[in-house]
Amino acid sequence: MQLKFYLLSGLFLLSFLGGNSEILVLISCPTAQPLAEQNCRALRENLRQQQLAAAFPQDYVIKVHIMYELFNYWTLLDALPHLQGQTRLLNAHTEWIIWCQHNTHVSSLRVLLEQLQQQNSQELAYYGHALYDAEATIVHHFAHYKNPTWFPYPMLSAGIIFTGPLLRSLAELVAINASKRHSEFAIDAAHELARYLFDNLSPNASGKLKAPYNSVNGKGGAEDGTDGQMLQHKIILKSAAYICPRANVSPSLSSPSSASLSPKTTDVPCLLHAKPETSPTVLPADLVANGRKVVETASCLHTTSSHMYFAIKTCAKFHKERIPIIERTWAPDARQRKYYSDVADASIPTESTGIPNVETGHCAKTLAILQLSLKDISEQMKWAERQGQGRQSIRWLVVVDDDTLLSVPRLSALLSCYNHSAHIYLGERYGYRLYASDGFNYLTGGAGIVFSLPLARLIVKRCSCPTIAAPDDMVLGYCLHALGVPALHSPAFHQARPQDYSPTLLQLIPPISFHKLEHTQPVHTYRHWLGGAYDNTSLGLTPGAAARATTSNYDLGLLKMHVASGFEAASKHLDL
Template structure:
């Protein structure tokens, strides 16, 4: 039995991954029983993995993985299974997941006759499970306890075929505070409730920060962009403003975000500021029909200066005042041939919008939205520093389980 391990970050989105099943089925189907997918930080005990897969009949259709589920319906999954969100499970990619070749062949055949119909790609692990399930006509995910996300150094991993390196990347010294320019997008109606939260929590971590609004408020202070507020526009104007600053990277945040700047600076040590970098949580639009990827604005966006310079030189602009600026930027960078760099540490939604099992092996950089939560509590639970080396998620007397 052969097991092919495909590194997941090569094909983050459902269209590319599922379409690649066609070539997998042709290339590997004759000699292999399984295809195993994993992330770049997944650690594999190959002998244990082969033993685990050997328990299942490879001539049948199997979809194996570590099961995640929603405790309540969530916007990032389009409120699917609202009556009982725990009923549908999907794989934690960090633990790895496997498909038997008969199932791969079935999916490949289906793709040839029925192209993908989804406009937006938001959470691949959930969407691919939905595609495989086919409204009950295909297999559910079968939980496999040997597919683990425990840290490789944990005492609990003796039974595990896979483990996961639970660490925040560091590729040298963290980027200096002075090399990160933070732009916060706000508007007059939120000056009184959202901005005080920012100032109470993460503003102190930023050496260079400016607030951009539709109104100049000297008490904050904010900079009037000179254009009316809209729910979705204005970002390109903020990017243009950035080019007057001499920083290496710019970061654009919403006024209802929580962010740990030190973790961001540490993460940015792994990226070359002399290259065009566009970093954040990647979404997709129309990827099955020649669409494009983009960084969702709610989770925060990181641009290198080179990326911004190339963007402005291209003359790419929003096509209307209320155009979705994050999607427009995705189109612009796609047209420039600048790749979108995905990081799962940025989050478009609140902590409770993600499965606890998914967040348990993360060291998050950001969360978004103040809706129906105490954002200060979220910050001190998930993100607030006590020391720069203490990154274990237990902060300021709160427990994550309380949220």
């Protein structure tokens, strides 16, 4: 059999001539994040080496493609029209699509294809490692709120496998009805994919769900997972034993030439699994030796808390309730911190922003905090220089809420490999109306947002608020989108509480932040999930300090109006 190898931009093909079946291995890769891009290229090269070294089970054309997550491609749904349309990677001959992330590992592509041969490629189905919610959560739009524990959604970093018919049907549906979403907000691509499939396609021959299927007896239903007959008319993730959250691979399978699995084998090894992210608490080996900095790499710069300025947004009614929690947990690691409030309180101390407190949004207050923080940073640097201490090197401005818990050491290590002299906007990314021309990505304020100082100065100069109570994080995201600054996502930041996320995901990527204190034990969260060791007991917690928190219900009317009116010219101030 003749073998041909093709290397194209972001894509290589390995063609065993004579076969019409195609396998698409897609690597979804974040942009503007060098370490993730290195992982994507390494995965592609590993797959190429496996294909060159192994004898595959039948005639295949295998496509391996790196898809960069431009704008809205990270949602997965919004990337499908691109794959089927412009690139034509997804076509009538595609039998299987193996969807990987930058931190997915494929231990044996050949054995994986042998496993897929035992499954029906013409079925409308998809396979992965199933995750489940323990309770209804805001990050999943409170889906199946009566009983969310039955609904499976895939662990993206472990990899997902789609049949060709399913992904083609899904791509066609998204292309003709892009706005049919449960919410205008994109948060968790994996859960939103699973819910979209569940609600809009059925496993019949055509795949299209022409009309809602009603429960026969009127009791229960798909909403709470109790109506088995109804669920037969739905597409639900199929859990695959060979797709795992972590490595559990036999050494014999680490080589492409390993023996094939018997179809009757019950102990299936992990053929696809997620690779743990490099622990943010550990710096690269060439940065640290014996506890001391030795040398800095070309791409990473040793960063500590002394290089970060923490601006903490608070208000008078939470001074006694929330600030003691911060002081007892992560504050000792954040020496350069300041509390910005609606009133000045010398006993803490807090600095007044001059902006009255509002119940939601806080846009004007956040912009005032950025201005005051930059002024304070400048004064600190000048003072240090006058004292003969050299120019103090504050590189980053971190803006957080007063109910945000942080791991400062992990954040320091993460920032070591970002260029502080560039326009860096880093945190947890959400999307708003990403299926439409007026959509944009933004970073959630509660998870904490990291700004490089050049970017903070640009924001103060070019961005403004439509109203005092406009949603600050969304306004900043829209403004920076207009200015061409991407929202850089790190899965270590969290807008919600630990119980709102799968423990499997939290164990894979050491968390940097959590938000909201209600129904939590903040000190336990800090110690257990954020690796905290400090406990400043000199500041006592007030009774019920962690029992209350406010819920923001943003009025996006003004924001929509400004989005619809289009962006201002680049030379003008962006009034949002």
